[in-house]
Amino acid sequence: MEFENPFYWWIANPGINFLLSLIFSAIAFIGVVYFVVNLVFLSSSERNKGKHIVGILFSLLVIGFCLRWEWFLNFIGNLSSLLTKGIGDILMQAVYYWYLYGFGEEARPILTLLSI
Numbered sequence: 001m002e003f004e005n006p007f008y009w010w011i012a013n014p015g016i017n018f019l020l021s022l023i024f025s026a027i028a029f030i031g032v033v034y035f036v037v038n039l040v041f042l043s044s045s046e047r048n049k050g051k052h053i054v055g056i057l058f059s060l061l062v063i064g065f066c067l068r069w070e071w072f073l074n075f076i077g078n079l080s081s082l083l084t085k086g087i088g089d090i091l092m093q094a095v096y097y098w099y100l101y102g103f104g105e106e107a108r109p110i111l112t113l114l115s116i
Contacts, residue, residue: 011070020069028066035059 011017038055045052065072 011073020073024066024069028063031059031062031066035063 035056038052038059042049042052042056
């Protein structure tokens with residue numbers, strides 16, 4: 001069974017796609033500036049090198065995420081679809097148990113699962 005990605009229209013709609021590309025490009029530019037600033041501070045400072053190394057790694061993560069935002073949007077959409085389907089299956093099973101057995105001892109496994 002194939003799941004429909006709820007975020008697909010963000011990628012398919014040209015106006016929204018352009019707007020998201022613009023936003024993530026601006027964030028990527030800020031990440032590049034942050035990378036350069038941390039690189040300059042790392043090369044010029046004698047102490048606190050760990051803070052600047054963490055800043056460089058964080059800026060590289062931000063740049064990587066912003067350059068491939070379509071992949072992450074697709075992944076988040078598919079994950080949310082799977083979670084929604086899984087929760088729906090659990091609730092459907094709970095209703096089935098409640099219909100058959102009521103709230104008695106036989107429905108305890110599904111009630112325990114829902115209370116987690």
